[in-house]
Amino acid sequence: MKPQVLTGEHFINGDEACAEGAIAAGCRFFGGYPITPATEVAEQMSVRLPHVGGTFIQMEDEIAAMTSILGAAWTGIKTMTATSGPGFSLMMETVGLAIVTETPCVVVNVQRAGPSTGLPTQGAQGDMMQVRWGSHGDYEVIALAPSSPQEMFDLTITAFNLSEKYRTPVFIMSDEIVGHMSEKVVIPEARKIRTVSRVKPAGRKDRFKPYQPGLLGVAPMPAIGDGYNVHVTGLTHDEKGYPVMSVDTQKEMMDRLLGKIRNNLDDIILTEDYRLEDADVVLVSYGVSARTAYTAVEEAREMGLRVGLLRLITVWPFPEQRIRELAKRVKAFITVEINMGQISREVERCAGTVPGFTAGHHGGAVVPPDDVLKIAKEVLA
Amino acid sequence: MKHDETAGMAHPLEDLVRMDRIPHIWCPGCGIGSVFTSCLTAVKQTNIPYNQFTMVSGIGCSGRGAGYINIDSFHTTHGRAIPFASGIKMARPDLNVIVFSGDGDLFAIGGNHFIHAARRNMDLTVICVNNLTYGMTGGQVAATTPFKARSSTTALGNPDTPFNLPLLAYASGATYVARWTMLHARDLADCIQEAILRRGFSFIEVLSPCPINYGRRNREKTLETLKKYHDNTIVKNGASPTELEVDFNKGVILGKFIDIEKPTCDEVYRRMYRPPEETTENRKSR
């Protein structure tokens, strides 16, 4: 039998690294549906899962794939699905069910250019607002953006840990370029990988409330058959999980759902600074675009321009505070992303009077560093 | 308030009902409650501990079933009870997974999931309350509404042909197919019990009145519907699925039509995909 964690150095692509990260994190169920450029995640999971006692199932569509991982998650295990734009759109109603039933799971979106069928084999970052707002109603999400195959491995583990800790779906917002790029991926020894599992309830079963907030505002979660006899519904529900059609219960539930994310931002938000100490212009970027931005910083510095990079590892919840602080001392923000201005709106919202620009791309390729430099030069001229 | 001791013995199904959620939402004269009672009776009759069961519903009046059974139960999204249940089943094959939902939920918005779960012989017990309409949203036309019947979106009569659900289930690969009406409470409970105790995709269609949103519009009182269920039905076990369209003028056939043994989705997956040292069957045979 193959080991659960393939410790060692590998030369694999981002999709495969994501699958290995999931296995290492303890994922034991994958429900999927093929779609370029995410298919390799499913293929790798189909090979790996049965060898670690897990289950792979290819469902009839992405709605079923997303729904199956919620059912499986309630048996007490860690579950995942992976898709790209068209499939991500189909999953949206079920994403809401995951959020409102506080069901931990990981959803990978290896983004391709849209709208609609778009450019199936070419990368983009056009689903960044969809992941934030794509399901109906009001809610918070956690979304991470890996910039390399190594991060596809590392951040998939982080995603599982956050989803278990906060009882919520966590999204890996990758893209075709990172998904299909092969690079060295170092997989550590199993004992050096930190994994988190959901808190299980204790105490009297008849008094248990599946949505009564505990540590960090998150309720412990029983598994089917544990004897807690929980009822789980997508209707507005009280702490017992029972539907209550009232404005008060709606408020209570929403406060809980939003609160568990909003009150723990420091624990959830991960960012990385590069040459920000003396920067006049801050590039804000994430995922594959952060690689472009990194090159742009190097080239700008060679020209004597004080440009730095704030890389968003966690894109949602958005690091508002960080942008506000930077805005006190910088001249401009340039958001580098493969869309025509999505995360840049967030940056501009938080930047106050400091001007914000978008170094965007219509999709299908990375933003050329020169496009970023051109804006930086104009700003600093 | 002091408990009413004069009430005598507790209801025999009280331990399976979320009494703290009663009264339920179903209208007077609605048949869903009777179907639900037969389902609970079946669960009880199996003598299997309740924590080895789970119930999954979609959305609709019938879909509220999961909210009233006192076991781990899931009220999911419209049409998606089957994939949710399939996730549970594949992750925990030892659980008895019951899907309790309406005809609109299972066969219109959820039709794709139904045929694929049947094809795979997913080990689920699927109970469909067929009231010939979308009850919860006010009686619109459904995939089961009889030709020419009136609904809120077919004021001049349904121009379309309804599904023959047992035929659809059989053609898709279901290994157990039966039909009863809510009036046949005893037969229905026994049928559900049998379905729970066997392995494989079991489908049970239950005809049930929606007096408020279907009966009224089609000038049919609840008692008349029940009379039809009694007088215009024929029990014919083993009947060919092709002769099972719902036409009370010709007589509606009830009974168990299909009962085939076939390995289930989870069994085949374990056997073909899990390394041999891991499967319990192998461990036992060594």
Ligand SMILES: Cc1ncc(C[n+]2csc(CCOP(=O)(O)OP(=O)(O)O)c2C)c(N)n1
């Ligand atoms: C995605 C989605 N579309 C539509 C609805 C509205 N809706 C709620 S119940 C229902 C029909 C239910 O009909 P059926 O399954 O036959 O159950 P019944 O109410 O008749 O028992 C519809 C269309 C919804 N909840 N979700």
Ligand code: SF4
């Ligand atoms: S609307 Fe129809 S199906 Fe729904 S509870 Fe009332 S009678 Fe029953």
